[in-house]
Amino acid sequence: MAENKQSACVTCQPAGLCGGKGLLTLKDGAWRNNPLAIQVLGICSALAVTSRLENSLVMGAALIFVCVGSNLIVSLLRKRTPHRIRMIAEVAIIATFVIFFDQFLKAFYWDMSKQLGPYVGLIITNCIVMGRAEAFALQNPPIVSMVDGLANGIGYAVVLAIIGFFRELLGTGEIFGHQVLSSQWYTPNQLMILAPGAFFALGIVIGIFNALKGPEPQEKK
Amino acid sequence: MKGSAYTLIYAAALGTVCALVLTFAASFTAPYQQANREAEEAKNILVALNVPIPEKTPAKELLILRDEKVQEIKRGEVTTYVYSPGGANAKPEAVAIRFAGRGLWAPIKGYLAMDPGLTKIRGITFYEQEETPGLGGEIVKDWFRQTFIDLAIRGADGKPGIIIGTGEDAPNRVDGISGATMTCNKVQQMLNEAIKSIVKEK
Known part of the structure; x- marks a missing residue:
């Protein structure tokens, strides 16, 4: 672990932005401590919007935007x-970013906004965003907090995209609305579109992430 | 430790800044959102009346299409939207009315289209609703809206009104949605009010 930290510092310090913690933070948020697959936070929206890949990507983008923005502001104000x-x-800060994004969607991506329905607004209560603000941005300087927000947003977005990809593919035989699996030999499995399909997909993704990550290092007694 | 006065000032300042940002965002996007809503409404009239719409019609053309194909005609106190494919003087093919009422969480608004003789339903759309997704929210889905097609708007006793939910088979009854009884009851009520108002004006 100590070695790991040092090497991360060496790569990042020339940039001089992140207080030497940038890469480590990025890796931690997106992979080692992935908010969805490892911490299993914020799965309500992950289950609800992943029936199509496009929806998953927009939702991921929304969370990245909100997480980066709110972490930055919370960190800037942390001493005051x-x-x-x-x-x-x-x-209040998180809600401002979320409503801002929601208004933007309603104005320029009406159809997408209709499909996502209430779930964009519900990012306000997403435990990932609040958790990062409380656990990270309050103790760390702005730039590294933004990196942390970005990392966790990416971690969320990637898992959402994986689930969305397989649910749309297996559930409808399409990707981005284009027929991929021929209906001649593939019968779309409706279950994948429905709520249980989301649970199965998320469960499998969590399992794979944990298997790849390996067991937690044992604490020395 | 910082004092209460500081806390209050901080909260007030943060609240003000957030409110200002959101006010700016809302007023900046308002015209775009309004245009989207109008296009949505136009599309819903067209779909309810079963007017053929070319696939992927841009929002602006939907408004033009509505103005071309659908005429607004006052019938007593009720505004009707009449679709006559052969032109304004030709025989109308369908008549739609707007309905609105309280849903479970928020207002529900939509269009109900009937044949010109006001005997059967031709189509129904909902352009504004915030019912529970997956339960009451299913009212906007094709499978539910299609059950209304060719539904009689009068019961066997001749009284105007439809039934959404369980009961004996009747020409004016459709199945409701399991888990969305409250939404269905409210939709039934607002549809019946609309049907009564138009039948009265005939």
Whole structure:
């Protein structure tokens, strides 16, 4: 672990931006501590919007935007925010970013906004965003907090894209609405479009992520 | 430790800034959102009346198509939307009315299209609703809306009105949605009000 940290510092320090923690933070958020597959946070939206790949990608983009933005602002204000109202301040900042994104979708991507329905607004209550603000941005400088937001957003978006890809492929035989699996030999499995399909897909993804990551290092007694 | 006054000022300042940002975003996107909503409404009239729409018609052309094909005609106090494919003086093919009412969470609005003689339903669309996704939200889906096609708007006793939900087989009854009884009851109520208002004006 110590070695790992050092090498990360060496690669990142020339950039001089992240206080030497950038790469490690990125790797931690997107892979080692992936919010969906390892921490299993925020799965409500992950299950709800992944019936199509396109929806999953837009939702992933929304979370990246919100996570990066809210982490930045929370981190910039971290020394001025009174401790007692920090959580409410975080929620206000997060809500601002989410509503901003929602308005943007409604104005320029109407159909997508209709398909995602209430789930964009529900990012406000997504535990990933709040969790990163509370656990990371409050203790760290702005740039590295943004990296952390980006990493966790990517971690969420990638898992969503994987689930969305397989649900759309197996559920309808299409990708991005284009027929991929010929209906002559593939019968779309409706189950994958429905809620249980999302659970199965997420379960398998979590299993694979954990298998690839290997067991947690044992703590020395 | 920072004092209460500081906390209050901080909260007020943060709240103000957030509100300003959102006000700016809302007023900047308002015209685009309004245009989207109008196109959505136009599309819903056309779909309810069963007017053929070319695939992937841009929003602006939907409005033009509606103005071309659909005439607004006042019938007493009710505004009807009449579709006559052969031109304004030809025999109309369908008549639509707007209906609205309280849903489970938020207002439900939509269009109900009937044949010109007001005996059967030709189509139904909902252009505004916030029912529970997967339950009441299913009212917008094709499978549910299609059950209304050719449904009689009068019961066997001749009284205007339809039934959504369980009951004896009747020409004016469709199945409801399991798990969305409240939504179905509310939709039934607002449709019946609309049907009564138009039958009265005939």
